[in-house]
Amino acid sequence: MTSASSRRSPVIVGTGLSDHPVAPDLDAVQHHVLAMQRALADCGIDKREIDGYMCAGGGPSGVDSAVNMAEYLQIDHRWIDSTMTGGSAFEFYVQHASAAIRDGHCDTVLITYGSDLLSKQGRMLGTRGFQGSGERIPGPLQYESPYGNVLVGAYAMAARRHMHEFGTTSEQLAEIAVAVRSHAQLNPGARYRSPLSVDDVVNSRMIADPLHMYDCCAITDGGGAIILTTAERARDLRKPPVHVLGSAGAQTHWNISQMGDYTRSAAATSGPAALAQAGVKPADIDTVQIYDSFTITVLMILEDLGFCLKGEGGSFVEDGRLRLGGDLPLNTDGGGLSAVHPGMRGIFLLIEATRQLRGEAGEAQVPNCEIAAAVGSGGWLSCIGAVVLGKESP
Amino acid sequence: MIEVIGRDDPGAPPLEGRPLPDVDNVSAVYWAAAASGELLFQECPSCGHRQFYPRAMCAACGGTTDWRQASGRGTVHTYTVIRQNWAMPFRELQPYVVAMIELEEGPRMMTNVTDVEIDHVHIGMPVECYVVEVEPGLGLPFWRPAGREREPGGM
Numbered sequence: 001m002t003s004a005s006s007r008r009s010p011v012i013v014g015t016g017l018s019d020h021p022v023a024p025d026l027d028a029v030q031h032h033v034l035a036m037q038r039a040l041a042d043c044g045i046d047k048r049e050i051d052g053y054m055c056a057g058g059g060p061s062g063v064d065s066a067v068n069m070a071e072y073l074q075i076d077h078r079w080i081d082s083t084m085t086g087g088s089a090f091e092f093y094v095q096h097a098s099a100a101i102r103d104g105h106c107d108t109v110l111i112t113y114g115s116d117l118l119s120k121q122g123r124m125l126g127t128r129g130f131q132g133s134g135e136r137i138p139g140p141l142q143y144e145s146p147y148g149n150v151l152v153g154a155y156a157m158a159a160r161r162h163m164h165e166f167g168t169t170s171e172q173l174a175e176i177a178v179a180v181r182s183h184a185q186l187n188p189g190a191r192y193r194s195p196l197s198v199d200d201v202v203n204s205r206m207i208a209d210p211l212h213m214y215d216c217c218a219i220t221d222g223g224g225a226i227i228l229t230t231a232e233r234a235r236d237l238r239k240p241p242v243h244v245l246g247s248a249g250a251q252t253h254w255n256i257s258q259m260g261d262y263t264r265s266a267a268a269t270s271g272p273a274a275l276a277q278a279g280v281k282p283a284d285i286d287t288v289q290i291y292d293s294f295t296i297t298v299l300m301i302l303e304d305l306g307f308c309l310k311g312e313g314g315s316f317v318e319d320g321r322l323r324l325g326g327d328l329p330l331n332t333d334g335g336g337l338s339a340v341h342p343g344m345r346g347i348f349l350l351i352e353a354t355r356q357l358r359g360e361a362g363e364a365q366v367p368n369c370e371i372a373a374a375v376g377s378g379g380w381l382s383c384i385g386a387v388v389l390g391k392e393s394p
Numbered sequence: 395m396i397e398v399i400g401r402d403d404p405g406a407p408p409l410e411g412r413p414l415p416d417v418d419n420v421s422a423v424y425w426a427a428a429a430s431g432e433l434l435f436q437e438c439p440s441c442g443h444r445q446f447y448p449r450a451m452c453a454a455c456g457g458t459t460d461w462r463q464a465s466g467r468g469t470v471h472t473y474t475v476i477r478q479n480w481a482m483p484f485r486e487l488q489p490y491v492v493a494m495i496e497l498e499e500g501p502r503m504m505t506n507v508t509d510v511e512i513d514h515v516h517i518g519m520p521v522e523c524y525v526v527e528v529e530p531g532l533g534l535p536f537w538r539p540a541g542r543e544r545e546p547g548g549m
Contacts, residue, residue, distance in 0.1 A: 124480050133411040133482040142415035143447045144504045146534055148476060148484035149492045156474035157494060164472070164517045209475040257447070257494060257504045262472050 007232040009394065010098040011241035014043030015351045020222035020340045021191035024119045028057075028064045029072060031114025031223030031342075036073060039225035044238040045108060050227070052079040052106030054097060056089035056113065056344060064114060079106040085251070086378025087291055090226075090346035091385025095247035097228050107230055114223030115342035123219040125343060126151040127207060140255045152216055152294070154256035154380040156208035159296035161262035163210060166311035170210055172318060173295040174201035176330070177214045177337050179322040180292060184334025186324075186363045191218040192338045215295040217336035217345075224347035226354075231393060242357045245371070246278030246388040256380040263311075266384040267304035267375060275306070278388035280371055282307045285388075287356050287366045288328055289349035291377040292335040301375050301384065324364060332356060332364045346376035350387065357391045395431040396466045397524045398533060406526045407508050407536060407549045411483035414528060420448050423461065428525050428533030433464040435501045446501035464497050466523035467540060471496040475512055490549040491515050495523075495537050508549055509538040 016038025018031040026034065032055075040047055053075045057064035066082035069075075081096050083089055090111060097109040117125065127150050137145040162168045178198055184190035196214065204213040234241035250266035250273075253259045275281065282305060290298045299313040307328065308316040322330035331337070333352040336345045353372035355361050361369075374387045401409050417425055427434045435446045436459035443454035444462070452459050473493035479485055491507040493515070507515055520540040525533040 127478040128480040133413075135413045136416035137413045138416035138418065140447055142417075142421060145413040146415070147492055147504055147506050148412070148479055148481075148487065148490065149474075149504065150476060150479050152478075153474045153476050153492050157472040157492070160474060160517065161472040205477075206475070207478050209477070211474075257502065262494075 006393065007230060008102050008104065009231045010101045010228055010244045011231050011234045012226060012244065012350070012354050012389065013229055013234045013237050013239065013241050014039040014045060014227035015354050016042055016225045017351060018114060018223035020189055020342070021218070021220035022118060023116070023221040026116060026221065028114045028116050031116065031221070032064060032069055032112040033073070035114060035223040035225035036110065036112050039227050042238065043227055045227060050075050050108050050110045051077055052097065052100060052109035053077040054081045054093045054109060054111040056082060056084050069112060073112070075110060077106070085249070085383035085385065087293070087344035087346045088376030088378035088383050088385040089344065090350060091247070091374060091376035091387050092249045094244055094350065094387045095249055095385065098244050098247055101228060101230055107233060109228045111226045111347065112223070113225070113344065113347045115344065116221050117343045118219050118221045125219055126216055140258070144255060144257050149256070150208065152208040152211055155294040155296055156211045157256065158259070158262045158300065158381055159210050162296065162300065165263055166314065168299065168314040170202045170212070171198050172314035173215055173299060174198040175317050176292065176295040176298045176322065177201050179320070180331045180335040180337045182323050183332050183364055184338035187334045187339055190334040190339035191220050211294055211296070217293050217341040218338060220340050220342050222340045222342040224351050226347065226350055239358060242354045243390045243393050244387065245280070245390045245394050246274040246276070247386070248273035248277065249383065249385040251383045254379055254382050259381065263300065265300050265304050265377065265381045267301045267386060270384050270386040271305035271375065274386035274388050278390070279394070280388060284371050285328065285373050286369045287332055287353070287372045288330055289353045289372065289374045290330060291345050291349060291375065292331055292337045293345070293377060295337070297377050297381065298330065300381065301377065305373070305375065305386070324366065329366050332361060332366065346378070346385070349374035349376055353389050357389055396433050398429065398431045399524065399526055401526055401528050407506060408483065408487055409526065409528055415532070417532070420450050424448050425532045428535055429527045429531050430533070431525065433466050433523055433535060434461050435464055435497065435499060436460065437462045444500045446503050462499065464499050468495040468497045468521055468523070468537070470507065470515060470517055470519040470521060471502055472517060473507065473515055487549045493537070495521060503535070505535060505537045506549055507538060508536050
């Protein structure tokens, strides 16, 4: 840790969660604020030290846009990024922040996210359609909107194709929801904590064939914040840093009609790139936090990352491998399927991976956790950001 | 030519309240052609790439594309059955099939498969296109099982 490059190598030093899963007294901006306050307290950095800011809120006029939030939080940044790839934006942020910190564009970056989705809009994100009755739809969606697809339907078409090509079963997909639920049972802040079996999942109401209700993520309120800085600055902060070993992003399409191969996501590009940068193999990963918008999202990304061959995800997830005590514990906070999903889950993947690497996960702690991966999916399996984090410096 | 029916034709799926295209310079050609019974996709004269949706350029090489007329025959590449859509008018139409159709010529497009029992839809199912003229000069393509009697069901 003496060369100039290792002194500036990017690390996560602070994380914070706002309140979840139901927080009717907080609006989106308050979620950003609370998460930031807790992240600052987590690491002991003074807010005035932050010189880089990242936020994935709506357009410039939105109340929680990057520019409005930078003003509201009064972050006097010299570097800002509001890349919007959907729920995976936060994994892309780690890639972008790492480069900015290494290159000296800024020293200490704050990422914030906050959403009052459940309290404000209810549970209809996946099933309300995208347009109102009689609307005129511009751009690429003009070729999809007249036919009444919904968000769940997009993932369902990928699941259907995966089943057709590889014989993947609903029971295999269900195992993902069951594993994640078993972790939610350890998290008092999880949305759903009652026991769940494979039978419960496959007998739950069909939402968009072949995806059942329990193949679909929860809708909650929530927010998160992350502070990254240089390895050098991290030396005298409150907690040991978590090192960014690798980060990469890729996009195959945006709208679901443009997905070229419905069984393969951009994680087939960004996953191996992040692993190679980190110098690790899938077998070296101790826990994986994958955006579980739907069970099929996890199955495809596991394959694309190289944990098993394409098409073998179904048998890979069987037999409890993804549960605590298995080879590859998944979404140890209870995931989006059962714990926290305020619309864009990507930041929670990084926060949970950090919690595991710090050894702060309590009953959900993965023993000897040295290397964790956080993989976010944005859009409709469209933009996949992959991050490899480590307890030790590269 | 593709069969074109009016929106009030008894064979037309329910259309009232559906979101419709905000027609732009490129899509204007496509929607107008559909209303006259031609299903168009694009092909690049320099690299041979074929694409749908229509763009002002070839998505592969960045060149300028030509319009091509599709046969209106294709197969179901993948599909789902929407059983929960809170938005009108679809809330009253469910369950219904949303599918990606692979044209005989290669490109894929989203649609509803109509005139079929939902349980009979499968990947690889041969389908044929028909168009509903939803307003003058704007044709909306739908697809139904190819070469056999219509089944009751679907939308």
